[in-house]
Structures are given as C-alpha cells and as structure tokens.
Amino acid sequence: MSLSFKRKFSLLLATSLASIALFGTTAAQAVETLTIAASPVPHAEILEFIKPQLAKQGVDLKIKVFTDYIQPAVQVNEKHLDGNFFLHQPYLNEFKKSHKNDLEVPIAKVHVEPFAAYSRKYKKVADLPDGATVAIPNDPSNSGRALLLLSRQGLLKLKDPTNISATKKDIIENPKNLKFRELEAATLPRVLDQVDLALINTNYAIEAKLNPVKDSLFIEDANSPYANLLVARDDNKNSDAFKKLAVALNSPEVKKFIEDKYKGAVVPAF
Template sequence: MKKLSILIGLILLIFVSAACNEKTDAENNHVKVGIRSSEIKTWEFIKEKAKEEGIDLELVTFSAQVDPNQALADGDIDINAFQHVAYLDTFNTQNHTDIQPIGTTIIAPIGLYSNKFDSIDDIKAGSKIAVPNDPSNWGRALMLLQEYGLITLTDDFDGRGGVDKIKENPKNLEIIPVDGATTPRVMEDTDFAIINNGIALEAGLYLSDAIIHESETAKPFINVIAARNEDKDHPLYKKIVEIYQSEEVSQFIKKNYKGNFIPVQLSLEELATWKEAYSSKK
C-alpha cells in the first residue's frame, strides 16, 4: 500500500512538473528567428520592441553558405526572414517543402556593380557580367539586364535563370553564373557583377554605388517573414510581423541602411500575384 502511494505521488509530481514547464514556456513566448547578418541591426531593434510586448526573440544568424529555409523545415528555428518570395517559391519546389510567407518586410534592390567602370555605357560587346547562380536570383539578374535593354528574355520566361532564358543578346554579353556569396570578389575577374543587396552591403557596397539597379516595385523580390505551413496563422508570429511593419521600424530601416533596404507593407493577398510581374517585364 505504501509503495502504491509513493508511485501515485511520483506520477502526480511528473504531471505537475510538466504543467509548470508548459506554463513557463508559454509565458516566455520564446521565438527563434533565422536571419542573415546584413539585417542584424534591424532585428536587434525589433527584439527590443518585441520584448515590450512580452515576446522573447532569439536571433539565429546564418552565413551565406547555410540556407535558413532548411533550418526552418527541420524545426531548428520557428520563423525566418532573409529571402524574397521568388526564392522561397524555388526552395519549396526543389525541396518539396511548404514554407509560407506570413508578412512582407523590405525590398533590397539588386544592382550591377564594377571595380573598373562607372556607367551603363561602358557595357561593350563581349563584356563579362557575373550573376548569382541560384535559379531565382539568376533570373532576377537577367530581368535587370532586360529592364535596361541589354538583353531580351524568352517568351515563356518564368523568373528562373539559365543560359537558355536569353532570347536576344545583341552585345554578345558573357553571362557568368557564380555562387551569390562570391559576386563581390569576382569583380576582379569580370567587368561587372550583379550582386544581391544584402551581400553587397556586407561587402561595403551601397545601392548608390550601383551602376544600375532594379525598381522598387519588383514584386517577386519583396522579402518576407516565413513560417512552416502549420504555423502560418500563429498569433505570436503575426505579432512579430506587425512589429516589423510598424512605422517606428520603417523609420529605423530608412535611417540605418541609407536607402539599401526599402520597407514594404504589402498584404499577403497582393503579394500572391507576384508571378504576374514576369510577363509585365517583357
């Protein structure tokens, strides 16, 4: 009888302990968000604002060699904020995942940079131009070249890059796909390089240094906060989106990034039409 009483007591203790732990986790409101170092200042600011709302943000910084989407899919983080919607779509397609955008953040216009030339007029026949080699940013780079009349893309262009996506190349430009993280370094070996904004910023380059850059309304390249599909309506994550899209955070971004990052508050319904931009660029 005594042993039974002890056993029952132990079981009750386990249940009480589990309930306390669950309550503590809920009260802490702890959220792991995966980011790149280029936006660390913004997220440190957001972390303080979230703290005022009772949310404990843990910032997990990933290098350019690690994809925060994989960490999100594996459950190592709760949300991430580092990518545009076209990149997310490509990742989901290639990896059979279902990561969803839950709110817009910024657009970081991609630009054409050079250590040797200063003008678009310096792009001559046979010029060598390095571009990021992942499909979505390769496509983005080609769209930029088309926007400025340097090439024409195929009629069925779907936003993804490739050597077969160029329909007309009157200057016979040599397009050289390289790892996106290396684009600032390969400027020494090429005439020009199209560099993603965040990587450019890490390399000490500002949008004002770009010879040309994409327009602010390039919808496929609006950055988002993303979550696993089953968590897309999580109220805590929605609150973080709300904080990011606040006027106070927008002013912080404008002041601290000198025009490189442009805050975007776009509804998810409007964002869902992003693929229409591919046909409108032709």
C-alpha cells in the same frame, strides 16, 4: 502549538505553495521563444532592433545568422528553427519545387532590397565592351532576376521579359556577346575586381561596403516583386508569438529604422 493552529498553518502553507506554483507556471507560459534564421544585413539588424519591443510582449526572439541562402530555408523546413527572414517569394517558389515536404509559409512582406549591378572598371553601361564578363547569382530565382535587370537595360533580350524564372537559354539576343559566370550569391562582391560587371543582392553588397544607390551602374526600382518575407512553418504560423513578430516588423518604427539606416538601399514594402 495546538492541533487546530497546526491544521490552519498547514492549510495556509499549502495554499501559498500552490499559488507560487501557479504563478511560476503562468510566468513560464508568458514567455514564448522564437528562433528565426536571418542574413546578417539587413535582416538580422532589423530583428535586433525589434527584439527589446518583443521581449516586453513576452516573446524571446533568438536570431540565428546565416551567410548563405540555402541553410536558412533547409533548417526551417526540417523544423530545427521556427522561421526565417531572408528570402523573397520567387526564391521560396523555387525552394518548394525541390523540397516536396516544404513547410514554409510567408507571413508578412517587410522590405525590398533593390538588386543592382556594379563594376570596378566602368562608370556607364555604354562603356561595357564586347565580350564583357558578367557575374550573376547561381540560384534560379536570383539568376532570373539578374537577367531581367540586364534585359531592362537593353544589354540582352529575353523570350519573355516578364519571366522571373528566365535562364540563359531564354536569351534570344545578346548584342554585346556578354559572357556569364554563375556563382554563389555570397561570393559575388569578392569577384568584383575579376569581372566587368557583377549583379549583387543588396544584403551582400551592403556587407561589402557597397552602397546600391551610389555605387551601382543600375538598380531595380521600388516596384520590384522581390519583397523580403517573414516566413513561418505551417504548424506555427498562427502562434501569438509570430503574430506579434509580424506586427513589429510592419510597424512605423521599423519603417523609420529602415529609411534612416539604409537610405534607399533597403526600401520598406509595407
């Protein structure tokens, strides 16, 4: 092999290796991973639906499922996760009050899960007895939501019937002498047989095989201010991956998926 040929071969080999390295780097950069916390139903199911679409756009969507309302927010706030999809604005507002270094920023409204009241013992609101025991969520935003819904049914009267942060101290009239049990939201379906009425978040109701449209005594309407949000951290809210995720969650395909799968138990908010 001549010296000239060796030089040409070495140059060609170096160029090829450089191209391979460049291509490999570009390919690695083309895929961005997003790890999103979500409640099992319907949030994780919706994310699973759009996961293949995002993969084609270079986003590797990893879904971390939580069964409570605390850790999904805490994990994002502590930068262990990129974002979450489970909460509504009133919940986020309450979370920010108790977490001074909160980093969470709402990116897009996705759906409303109409809050509803259920009973194993009674078929009509009018049948609730004097002194009935009512179970409601114990987190501030959802307990206020429960009281507002009870107020709209005439079961109690609040100082301000529009105050989403209402507490039991804001009740000024309680004609049926309702007794309240404040419990973690995830446990409410399990105590349904032990109380006269339980106000249950739709994601937990669906997991318990309760249909909010068919099985509830009463339910929020579609004008609820409690739209569930896609939330990012302040430091990654403008990333291309999050923009793609937000667009996917607000797509016609997701709207149809929600309408077909949940049949009114979950309502698109876009």
